[in-house]
Amino acid sequence: MIPVIMGVTIMIFTIMYLIPGDPAKMMLGPDSTPEQVAAKRQELGLNDSYFVRLGNYVGGIVLHFDFGNSWVYHTPVTTELLHRFPRTLTIALICILLQIFIGTPLGIIAAVNHNGLGDRISQFIAIFGVSLPNFWVAIMLVLFFSLELRWLPPYGIGGIKYYILPCIALAFPGIATQARQTRSSMLEVIRSDYITTARAKGMSENRVILRHALPNALLPVVTIIGNGVGVLLAGAVVIESIFSIPGVGSYLVGGINTRDYAVVQSSVIFLAIAFALVMLIVDLVYALIDPRIKARFVGKKKRKNYA
Amino acid sequence: MERSSKRKKQSEYLVVARRLSKNPVAVISFVVTVFLILIAIFAPLIAPFPYDKQDLMHTRAAPSAQHLFGTDELGRDVFSRVIWGSRYSLSIGILAVLFGTVVGMFLGAFAGYFGGVTDDIIMRFIDIIQSIPGILLAITISVVLGPGFFNTILALSIGGIAMGVRLTRAAILNIRNQEYLEAATSINASTSRIITRHVLPNSFSPILVSSTMSIGNVIMAAAMLSFIGLGIQPPTPEWGSMIAGGRSLIRSAPWMVTFPGIFIMLTVLALNLFGDGLRDALDPKLKK
Numbered sequence: 001m002i003p004v005i006m007g008v009t010i011m012i013f014t015i016m017y018l019i020p021g022d023p024a025k026m027m028l029g030p031d032s033t034p035e036q037v038a039a040k041r042q043e044l045g046l047n048d049s050y051f052v053r054l055g056n057y058v059g060g061i062v063l064h065f066d067f068g069n070s071w072v073y074h075t076p077v078t079t080e081l082l083h084r085f086p087r088t089l090t091i092a093l094i095c096i097l098l099q100i101f102i103g104t105p106l107g108i109i110a111a112v113n114h115n116g117l118g119d120r121i122s123q124f125i126a127i128f129g130v131s132l133p134n135f136w137v138a139i140m141l142v143l144f145f146s147l148e149l150r151w152l153p154p155y156g157i158g159g160i161k162y163y164i165l166p167c168i169a170l171a172f173p174g175i176a177t178q179a180r181q182t183r184s185s186m187l188e189v190i191r192s193d194y195i196t197t198a199r200a201k202g203m204s205e206n207r208v209i210l211r212h213a214l215p216n217a218l219l220p221v222v223t224i225i226g227n228g229v230g231v232l233l234a235g236a237v238v239i240e241s242i243f244s245i246p247g248v249g250s251y252l253v254g255g256i257n258t259r260d261y262a263v264v265q266s267s268v269i270f271l272a273i274a275f276a277l278v279m280l281i282v283d284l285v286y287a288l289i290d291p292r293i294k295a296r297f298v299g300k301k302k303r304k305n306y307a
Numbered sequence: 308m309e310r311s312s313k314r315k316k317q318s319e320y321l322v323v324a325r326r327l328s329k330n331p332v333a334v335i336s337f338v339v340t341v342f343l344i345l346i347a348i349f350a351p352l353i354a355p356f357p358y359d360k361q362d363l364m365h366t367r368a369a370p371s372a373q374h375l376f377g378t379d380e381l382g383r384d385v386f387s388r389v390i391w392g393s394r395y396s397l398s399i400g401i402l403a404v405l406f407g408t409v410v411g412m413f414l415g416a417f418a419g420y421f422g423g424v425t426d427d428i429i430m431r432f433i434d435i436i437q438s439i440p441g442i443l444l445a446i447t448i449s450v451v452l453g454p455g456f457f458n459t460i461l462a463l464s465i466g467g468i469a470m471g472v473r474l475t476r477a478a479i480l481n482i483r484n485q486e487y488l489e490a491a492t493s494i495n496a497s498t499s500r501i502i503t504r505h506v507l508p509n510s511f512s513p514i515l516v517s518s519t520m521s522i523g524n525v526i527m528a529a530a531m532l533s534f535i536g537l538g539i540q541p542p543t544p545e546w547g548s549m550i551a552g553g554r555s556l557i558r559s560a561p562w563m564v565t566f567p568g569i570f571i572m573l574t575v576l577a578l579n580l581f582g583d584g585l586r587d588a589l590d591p592k593l594k595k
Contacts, residue, residue: 136568
């Protein structure tokens with residue numbers, strides 16, 4: 001976990017270090033005097049060597065969770081990020097829920113009607129979902145639901161209704177991926193012997209699918225939820241700026257537009273850390289729900305008790 | 308020897324092509340893809356107007372017989388711009404994936420073939436790349452390199468490198484202990500020859516499928532980069548930057564946003580469906 005964060009931080013820092021031109025000069029504009037530029041460079045710590053700057057930056061993040069200051073507004077980036085992150089997280093979580101509760105049933109329907117009409121339809125929805133550019137869907141949704149029908153607000157934050165359009169726009173690829181994964185892993189499980197056994201016992205088909213097939217099929221699907229969060233955090237960048245939601249993503253885009261590279265760098269690293277944390281949680285959840293992995297951590301004595 | 312092996316390879320591709328041709332969805336998506344590529348190649352002949360020709364008397368005109376997709380705020384023909392835009396989107400998609408895949412394949416081949424420290428170094432590097440969500444990495448690199456055609460390609464190809472490395476390495480670990488590699492080693496074939504002639508061709512099909520699928524993703528990512536102001540810059544008629552340009556005028560001229568988006572969707576959909584069909588054709592075991 002810590003090595004991954006360190007690696008990501010070092011890598012992003014190094015990439016951003018390579019930006020051509022003098023950031024101090026860029027910030028002050030073409031009319032600045034050399035003295036002003038020199039003072040600014042001193043202020044930003046640009047005169048130190050690469051390793052000193054890297055050390056300060058990485059040390060700040062890992063030890064104090066301090067991302068430094070914005071170059072343009074001179075405010076601490078960490079405060080801003082922590083203030084904005086709940087909104088980004090809310091969007092990502094709503095999308096994950098949509099993904100689970102729409103994608104999974106679609107996948108089950110597809111697998112149960114393998115090669116039938118239901119399969120075709122849900123497969124088509126799935127491949128359609130990954131082919132939609134989310135920023136375009138977002139604009140289309142605004143055009144239709146906000147400007148034409150006037151049902152939902154086109155931008156800003158407030159109540160839950162401000163989150164409806166952004167989440168719909170962002171959730172498509174996740175729903176599609178979830179449906180595809182559920183389908184293929186269900187198809188694999190449905191052919192196993194214990195499903196035949198369950199059917200042979202005279203169990204109802206619904207019970208076979210929901211009690212025996214689904215739990216086993218969902219295990220591999222759990223891992224793709226982690227990846228899905230990564231896609232959502234990244235997708236939030238553009239969706240937030242379309243809907244003017246003050247989250248981490250719109251902070252990042254704002255940083256790009258004002259050339260506030262301290263903000264860009266910190267936002268990317270912050271989102272990557274959030275992603276790494278989610279992957280860690282997913283791994284833990286996976287271990288928790290998969291009895292095969294759980295068994296490895298349970299001592300021999302306890303295992304006897306289970307028997 | 309050389310000849311017989313060549314003939315065998317060709318017939319293998321024929322088998323795949325025959326299987327593909329039996330899948331109507333794959334055929335349709337292939338035709339659409341080829342059609343889009345032809346549009347891109349013959350853009351100057353198809354587009355009724357130059358993409359930058361302004362007509363300030365007819366700004367924001369609704370779609371009509373003369374301007375099929377309407378005109379934008381400077382009176383430029385949206386249809387012509389969409390047609391020209393296919394050049395940028397398609398070539399960025401294809402070149403970025405090609406570059407990423409080729410570099411990834413060689414790195415993956417080295418990692419998988421040599422193992423040990425080489426493998427460790429390359430794979431730790433890939434781990435770090437993959438723990439940054441792809442779009443964010445592309446944004447970062449794009450910020451550093453600045454806008455432009457080749458810079459955008461470079462920014463978008465990094466994700467492809469990671470994917471290529473992983474797939475190639477996995478495939479090679481799979482085949483590394485097979486007898487024909489032992490045979491090649493025993494007749495004193497050089498390492499580079501073994502990798503390029505024996506290892507890579509035999510690990511190619513999963514990479515081909517995922518490359519096809521990722522062209523679509525890269526096209527979308529490229530559009531997104533230009534949408535947030537990186538990547539290809541206006542007045543170049545890239546689809547993403549056209550959508551960005553039309554966004555503020557969406558009430559009065561929705562066609563400025565609608566049509567580029569439809570073309571992105573069509574292109575990506577066709578590529579994804581074709582990739583799907585290709586996977587089934589290359590590996591019939593999957594489609595029981």
